[in-house]
Amino acid sequence: MNPGTLSAIISGAATTAPAHAPSLATASDFFALLKPRVMSLVVFTGIAGIMLAPVPMHPVAALTALFCIAAGAGASGALNMWFDADIDAIMARTQSRPIPRGRITPSEALGFGVALSLASIATMGVLVNWLAAGLLAFTIAFYVFVYTMGLKRRTPQNIVIGGLAGAMPPAIGWAAATGSLAVEPLVLVALIFMWTPPHFWALALYRADDYARAGVPMLPVVAGERATKNQIILYTLVFLVVSALPVLAGFAGLIYAATALAFGAVFLGLVLQLCVMTAATRALASRRAMRVFGFSILHLFALFASLIAEAAFGVSALMGSLVA
Amino acid sequence: MTGQPRTPESDAARSLKSRNRALAFVLVGFVVLFFVMTLVRLGGNVAERSF
Numbered sequence: 001m002n003p004g005t006l007s008a009i010i011s012g013a014a015t016t017a018p019a020h021a022p023s024l025a026t027a028s029d030f031f032a033l034l035k036p037r038v039m040s041l042v043v044f045t046g047i048a049g050i051m052l053a054p055v056p057m058h059p060v061a062a063l064t065a066l067f068c069i070a071a072g073a074g075a076s077g078a079l080n081m082w083f084d085a086d087i088d089a090i091m092a093r094t095q096s097r098p099i100p101r102g103r104i105t106p107s108e109a110l111g112f113g114v115a116l117s118l119a120s121i122a123t124m125g126v127l128v129n130w131l132a133a134g135l136l137a138f139t140i141a142f143y144v145f146v147y148t149m150g151l152k153r154r155t156p157q158n159i160v161i162g163g164l165a166g167a168m169p170p171a172i173g174w175a176a177a178t179g180s181l182a183v184e185p186l187v188l189v190a191l192i193f194m195w196t197p198p199h200f201w202a203l204a205l206y207r208a209d210d211y212a213r214a215g216v217p218m219l220p221v222v223a224g225e226r227a228t229k230n231q232i233i234l235y236t237l238v239f240l241v242v243s244a245l246p247v248l249a250g251f252a253g254l255i256y257a258a259t260a261l262a263f264g265a266v267f268l269g270l271v272l273q274l275c276v277m278t279a280a281t282r283a284l285a286s287r288r289a290m291r292v293f294g295f296s297i298l299h300l301f302a303l304f305a306s307l308i309a310e311a312a313f314g315v316s317a318l319m320g321s322l323v324a
Numbered sequence: 325m326t327g328q329p330r331t332p333e334s335d336a337a338r339s340l341k342s343r344n345r346a347l348a349f350v351l352v353g354f355v356v357l358f359f360v361m362t363l364v365r366l367g368g369n370v371a372e373r374s375f
Contacts, residue, residue, distance in 0.1 A: 022336035027346035060364050064357060123354075127361045 029103040030112060033081055034074030041301065042073040042169050045192060048304045049173025049185050051311035052251060057177040065128045065176035069169055071120035072136045076143040076165070078113035082106050083148050087214040093207055124176070132176040139168040156219040163196030164189075187245045188307075194239040195300050198232045198271065202292035205229075205274075205285075229275035232292075236271045240264045243303060252307060259306040263299045270295055 046069040050062050057065070081088065081099055085106050088094035098104040117140050125133030147162030170188035175181060204211060204218040205228060211218040220228040243260045246252035270292050279285035328334060 022333075022340075023343075024335055024339045026339050026342040028342075030343070030346070058364050060360055064361055067357075123357075127358070127365075 023105070023108065025098070025104045025108060029098045032098050033078040033104065033109055033112060035077030035080075036074075038077060038166075039070050039073045041297070042166065043070050044301065044308075045188070045304050046070075046169035046173040048188060048307045048311075049170035049175075050177050051173075051308050052170075052184055052188075053174050053177035055178045061128060062177070065124065065132060065173065068120045068124035068128065068132075068136060069172055071116055072124075072140050073169075075113050075116035075120060076140050078109050078116065079140075079144045080148045082109040082113055083144070084152075085109075087153075087216060090214040091207075091210045093210055128176045129179045131179055131181075132172050135168060135172045135175055139165050139172065142168075153216060156217050156222045158217070159200040160197050163193050163200075166196060167192035183249060184246075184251045187242075187249055187251075188304075190245070191239075191242050191303070192300065194235060194242045195296065197235040198239065199293060199296040199300075201228050201232050201235075202274065202289045202296065206289040206293065232271060233275050236268060240268060246307065253310045255310050256303070256306040259302050263302050267292075267295060267299050 043066055046066055050057055050065065081097055084094075085099040088097050089100040094100065099106055099109055117137075121133050121137045121140070124136050143162070143165035147158065147165055151158040151162050167189045170192070171181060171185040174185035201219055204220050205225065208218070208220040208225075212221045219231060243264055247257045247260070270288070274285075274288040274292050279288060
């Protein structure tokens with residue numbers, strides 16, 4: 001984004017509505033700024049961090065921590081939409097977001113995002129603990145400054161490095177419960193970190209024309225379809241190995257192991273179908289890419305659901321003793 | 325429908341009302357959250373204090 005565009009967006013001049021016009025934004029428009037679907041997965045992985053922690057957390061304190069994680073994730077989404085308003089207006093996938101539609105001015109989104117960021121960090125610090133607040137602040141700053149402003153428009157490695165922000169919630173949840181960090185939450189961070197590239201590159205294969213039009217250097221745009229598919233296979237294999245670490249580290253049990261094995265096998269099958277088998281038509285190739293994208297969400301959800309279920313019913317100790 | 329015709333002003337007023345309601349809800353929620361968390365953090369320390 002050049003400085004002229006930036007100042008126009010800050011002043012609100014980039015929208016179609018005149019700057020002095022009364023705002024038509026409703027509460028639901030502001031809610032849409034929070035990227036609620038992304039937020040739900042972030043909260044779910046945060047719950048796993050809290051549930052796996054060896055220190056029981058008071059339910060109200062746990063809900064407060066989850067609320068702060070959700071608000072922080074939402075604030076990151078709002079600030080991302082503020083900065084990316086120009087390319088969101090070009091891409092078909094993002095044209096219906098509140099800023100491109102003219103429902104919210106960029107300056108409103110900026111103010112909302114900054115206020116929500118500060119409120120979520122301060123609330124986490126005052127009511128939970130300052131390590132969790134620090135990790136939340138790092139996550140928001142990494143997503144906004146490193147990924148959105150730094151990497152996204154500059155390198156095809158944008159979602160690889162930027163994926164760290166989306167991977168942090170289990171560590172924040174664990175820190176909220178214990179006031180410290182340990183190997184377990186870092187394994188979960190690594191799990192989400194390695195899941196991110198195949199997940200987003202499958203979407204990028206499907207939306208390559210969209211990204212190219214907006215000038216976002218996603219891997220399929222810069223390196224082509226073949227190179228992207230090779231990278232998807234590589235990262236999928238690493239992700240599947242990392243998904244075994246919770247069992248090997250002794251903090252996941254049979255339910256998780258069975259889930260990881262079953263979902264891992266299906267995911268690998270879908271990835272190989274997308275990346276190795278030749279698609280007869282463009283539509284079939286797109287369908288395969290979207291199948292990998294959709295299943296990857298279900299896969300991550302299932303892995304964390306099994307960890308949460310085991311923690312809730314206390315069954316992971318069995319596998320831990322078997323491995324030991 | 326016998327209501328007033330929609331004008332840009334009435335749309336803006338309706339949006340403002342929606343935002344104000346949401347803001348009020350959030351502020352009241354914050355007050356309740358801080359009150360409950362204060363009780364949680366104090367725990368039994370107040371009830372069991374020795375005066």
